[in-house]
């Protein structure tokens with residue numbers, strides 16, 4: 001298949017790109033600059049322009065940003081939209097989080113409908129952030145599944161960056177389903193809703209300071225930041241980036257994925273367990289790591305919400321990697337950039 005992948009410079013998109021190429025698809029990926037395109041091309045020297053090419057989209061928050069990128073020869077059959085800001089370092093939630101997420105999502109759907117009639121499938125990277133009810137805390141009596149929607153309001157969205165990020169994913173995903181219902185386009189949609197995504201980095205990284213948001217807790221624990229007290233885990237469920245990336249690709253390959261929302265999680269974890277796995281495989285970090293008596297980083301005493309991840313296993317046939325393997329491989333990849 002000929003596939004347009006947005007946000008090719010990102011942590012998750014780099015794995016999606018690898019799997020698309022492995023499965024024999026030909027890919028155009030959007031990046032913000034020629035320099036970023038060059039770094040990705042250097043990582044894929046064995047693939048010619050017919051297999052991997054680039055389109056520059058500087059800012060997905062601009063209306064019509066994707067109008068040119070969706071045009072290709074040969075034409076696209078599928079689109080995977082991963083680009084969206086995931087960090088909390090913002091001063092203006094509306095401009096820096098909500099606009100790129102929402103306008104980015106509606107923008108690509110409009111451009112595809114207008115200018116890429118051969119596209120039959122659009123996959124959107126949403127998030128557990130659009131499922132979770134953050135106002136219920138750890139909610140032990142509840143089971144999360146694809147049926148749940150974050151009830152966050154427009155007013156709550158702009159109160160702080162954490163609300164802003166969760167709202168950006170919720171409103172963007174809602175806008176995608178609304179588009180499908182109202183516009184009745186020529187393509188189907190599937191949304192991917194992972195919680196915290198951990199796993200090895202394969203994208204270009206200047207330095208450990210530029211590490212993607214979700215792996216930062218592993219870096220921080222390796223660097224001794226949990227030695228006196230382990231930070232609160234926050235979200236207690238996770239998935240490995242390689243499994244999530246495979247889900248994106250299977251969603252364009254399997255008809256049964258059409259018009260479905262997927263809650264993609266491998267299970268539970270705590271920050272304390274991250275430290276334990278690091279120590280097990282990399283005893284050289286022992287002095288930086290917390291001990292069994294270091295406070296914090298554990299599961300809450302009252303328990304945590306339950307999870308129903310049956311759909312992704314049944315429809316996409318995914319088998320999840322273990323937490324042990326994921327942490328082990330992540331640390332190895334961080335060592336390669338100086339950890």
Ligand code: NDP
Pocket residue numbers: 006007008009010011012013031032036057058059060061082083084085086100125126127128169193194195196197198212213214
């Ligand atoms: P990254 O920060 O590594 O990737 C984000 C990508 O989006 C980058 O390619 C970035 O480009 C691009 N991007 C952000 N804002 C803009 C913009 N205004 N214009 C153009 N491009 C933009 O994060 P992840 O790989 O972790 O996230 C990818 C997707 O997965 C996001 O949609 C995120 O919400 C979702 N997700 C991630 C989870 C996680 O734990 N990692 C959990 C759940 C969902 P550049 O690098 O040039 O800034």
